[in-house]
Amino acid sequence: MKQPIFFRPFFQERIWGGTKLRDVYGYDIPSERTGECWAISAHPNGQSVVRSGEWAGMPLGQLWQEHRELFGYYDSDRFPLLTKIIDANDDLSVQVHPDDEYASNYEKGEWGKTECWYVIDCEEGAEIVFGHRAKTKEELADMMKREQWDQLLQRVQVKAGDFFYVPSGTVHALCSGLLILETQQNSDTTYRVYDYGRRDRDGKPRELHVEKALDVITVPHVQQSIEPTVVKMAGATVTTWVRSDYFTVSKWEVHPRLEMERIQPFLLLSVMAGTGAIATEEGEWPLQKGDHLLLPYQFGPFRITGHVQLIASQP
Incomplete structure (x- = not known):
């Protein structure tokens, strides 16, 4: 799909x-x-x-x-x-x-x-x-x-x-x-x-x-150190904050285009700000602030266009 x-x-x-x-x-x-x-x-x-x-x-x-x-x-x-x-x-x-x-x-x-x-x-x-x-x-x-x-x-x-x-x-x-x-x-x-x-x-x-x-409760407290990985592209910036046993979480700042390959096993996206669209070879779907969506296993390569900020996560 x-x-x-x-x-x-x-x-x-x-x-x-x-x-x-x-x-x-x-x-x-x-x-x-x-x-x-x-x-x-x-x-x-x-x-x-x-x-x-x-x-x-x-x-x-x-x-x-x-x-x-x-x-x-x-x-x-x-x-x-x-x-x-x-x-x-x-x-x-x-x-x-x-x-x-x-x-x-x-x-x-x-x-x-x-x-x-x-x-x-x-x-x-x-x-x-x-x-x-x-x-x-x-x-x-x-x-x-x-x-x-x-x-x-x-x-x-x-x-x-x-x-x-x-x-x-x-x-x-x-x-x-x-x-x-x-x-x-x-x-x-x-x-x-x-x-x-x-x-x-x-x-x-x-x-x-x-x-x-x-x-x-963990005693003594263990201070967490976040060392984000930032990848700047021609039309977007992807900041990955954490890769843990439970999830990987990133922020995608699209301005005005981000192209991604297939992501396994599936991907969750939440639109934090802005408007845009997500597209594959099968069609295009609008994105607006407050949308939450899942890209299924067979989603394949896709692109996001517009001026939009998303939080992406996957297990």
Whole structure:
């Protein structure tokens, strides 16, 4: 198949969400507290569906099960990745994710969660929580028990265009004023460490997962070093931030033409800004800000034209 597969996202309301998914990307969001756009997702907690064409209305998980040829018969029992856009209108909880082994043992076969963030936009002075200062598990547990969060948590100021790799075991949180594209393993397993004393809709304190968090937090914190590879072409720039066991993630800045060879086993694209088109020998399809699409296994050589910025990922 040499046609791209476009998706309609699934939206998640969150206590910390806002309206940027509508204001910036024009999505029809369910409320003024919409925190997450699950743009390309086959997770049971929220699946994107095919927007048009032969499989219009089909959830990605069903497409994965019934048409594995589209994915090059990729060796996995489930679709491997999940692409999100996150509107952090308020601070997210301080949290950590388990690795695959821990999640398999304690979360009914769920995968662990390694993820990465591309900062689409942010308010001046915006920051993230990224790592901690404890040197041992005992010191970590003691500081958490004493709620010494200012001393324990590391904060980093961010700007639009920044990229962060967040392996499982990393204490982290997005803070208010951030719009993020997240690429992650296909998992929804999160352990809350601290939530600023917030309460849920019923007035109850939000659940924390302190014991599991202590099990999985990497101590001491391992600082991640990103060394991007930048390839400049006549009509485009491709910046590859990470090649890991879970995903490869790049930014494509097209101005005005990018030609690519066949990419295996399949490729996910999210249009961050601008307009353009993607074309093969079989046709041409428009691209606009907020589109999310999959290029299947047999897509073949293609070109992207216009002035457009995309985030590309593949397992």
